[in-house]
Amino acid sequence: MAKVAILGFGTVGSGVAQVLTENGAHIGEKVHSPVELKYVLDVRDFPDSPFAPLVIHDFSLIENDPEVDIVVETIGGARIAWEFTKRALTAGKSVVTSNKELVAEHGCELMELAREHGVSYLYEASVGGGIPIIRPLKQCLAANELQEITGILNGTTNYILMRMIRGGLSFDDALKEAQAKGYAEADPTADVEGHDACRKICILASLAFGRHIYPAQVPTEGISAVTLADVAYAGSRGCKLKLLGRAIREEDGRVTAFVAPHLVGEEDPLSGVDDVFNAIKVKGNAIGDVMFYGRGAGKLPTASAVVADVMEAVRTKGAPKYLDWGPGAPDAVRGPDSLESPWYVRLSAPSARAAAIMAGEPLAREDAPEGETAFLTRPMTRAALDAALAGEKPLSVFRVLEG
């Protein structure tokens, strides 16, 4: 018998309670041991919930209850969740989390703490919602040197970009629609400015390359500067604008990691990822390109990833744990400054300097204002691009993803 406590009874937490209950018989069978929900910790009461009798407000009840084997942390943030996670692990309980911020900021130390106490810290649900990605990545890793990870990691921004591309909505209108549909928060900063995607690429890159990569080390650019003009020019070459998190292993062992909008060609499987879906493309030296695709958020998909981890914690109880990655270092990561790629550039006026760096013909769109110029460049660094344009101030500059 394994007993579970859930911290935080919000969307994901209540989904976990639901999946544990609805698929309970099935789950118990699979792990050869019944799995039972014992506590739900929240500051609120939920008098109308079927789980009302389990609701408590004092974490120390969980911490001091030797019957609780597994704590599910779905509080979010890196403050109280961090404290409770440390206390749960120290009390010898495995912790399963959907909290990307906490894993991205403190994953390495929490895994260390788990190992010290012979328990697990599992985080499948922190990236890609219900998409199985953490465990498959470990499997890819098994027989591959991983070289590169490229992901559409945030469903909200992907939805907004899709509505701009397909619906012709402005960024502001698409954001409002996403908020109305419940896909974006009232304060959309974490999604729109790329912080959410940044945390996720940090987790994936830490796992893939073996050293903790911190959000503060990863230059992050959101989508609020993307305009309908850019969408139209990109579309004229069969490209879609997508917010990508990228991590590339360099020959010197360091990792280039960043988050930014990119033009993605239609032959790339990432270009077909629409709506609130997420996709993560992984390149390994033996495996080539592999992609994982699915709903990146949502109550039941995320809850189902949490429950899969709960089952893993039950199954591997008492077995030795290995660290998924080691500590980070200030020089382990670098921004994309030295990464060459083609660029998309939009200028307000014709430029004599553009000809020297342009690849192919200039781009065209309907109803472009007099003089507006847009083009793709040959591959170069951002510094080389800025030098070539010396003094000219582009309206938009985005990288083009190379295949």
Next chain:
Amino acid sequence: MAKVAILGFGTVGSGVAQVLTENGAHIGEKVHSPVELKYVLDVRDFPDSPFAPLVIHDFSLIENDPEVDIVVETIGGARIAWEFTKRALTAGKSVVTSNKELVAEHGCELMELAREHGVSYLYEASVGGGIPIIRPLKQCLAANELQEITGILNGTTNYILMRMIRGGLSFDDALKEAQAKGYAEADPTADVEGHDACRKICILASLAFGRHIYPAQVPTEGISAVTLADVAYAGSRGCKLKLLGRAIREEDGRVTAFVAPHLVGEEDPLSGVDDVFNAIKVKGNAIGDVMFYGRGAGKLPTASAVVADVMEAVRTKGAPKYLDWGPGAPDAVRGPDSLESPWYVRLSAPSARAAAIMAGEPLAREDAPEGETAFLTRPMTRAALDAALAGEKPLSVFRVLEG
């Protein structure tokens, strides 16, 4: 120290030897034990291969060598591979295979035999080449009732269909090109007639639904009847023709399984899967749709999946094994006769009967011969379609995949 023997030194077998050697240090580190290739069994000698000193011709050397923990079977087919697999398992060695035919025909009994002898029978590489699918499917299964699997499971036919769609080649010319590129065998029957896809959907469905599903139980239709006329009509509605393997859990617990060409709409992520890529879409009750995508074949991708299984066999040595699925039954599976869907129909002459079942306007294409008629129907069974067309003999009939 774990010692490995490879049976069959063809494309996959030699790839396994290469990956084990090139990524050897990395692999040893990951499983906390060195992994060493001891034998390569083949009927041929390979005097110019770096692995020449390991080549032997007598299986009993492997069978009787207590140092060999793991046997990699990449012979293929269900004759000699079957015999050697049984003998290896009986001798207490784990077996890792890329042999879809053997798993589809005898997986259940071989897993039973492995369990009896406290070893593993692992088959990640038998489906989807290097795409991690078997283990993620187990993970999806952990917290989900799986409802449906839909896959592009054969790279050769997907390449042929892509060349028909994008290149305007006839089926015969596209097949010849695939053969010239090494994507299709001299005898392409197993690919083109759908047998390869059938074996793979059998393996996936057995794992997802818990009972062995045999190839002989799964109605299978290949792509040789697909014409450029069909490709053009499908394209006029934004659909692509794709060969799909499908398995659906019915309410009575039985499984509807079949392989057939389908029209797939552009909003479906399967429609963007081109070239020799494979993709497997899985629907679970909590997770929703999840898709796995990558190269479905090829020396190194497949070898890397085999090596991941070798590492799992090392890691789980001595741990209790559970059966992935149980025995099959004649009534566990049914064909798609009672499955309703929209249909694509092409007739050589206008039909008064079409109006009663048609959905939307008739389809159009350039240079259609006088009188040719094509249309999509509303959802119905094949029997209802045949009854509605009473007596008219369609040139082509394919299902339309519903979202």
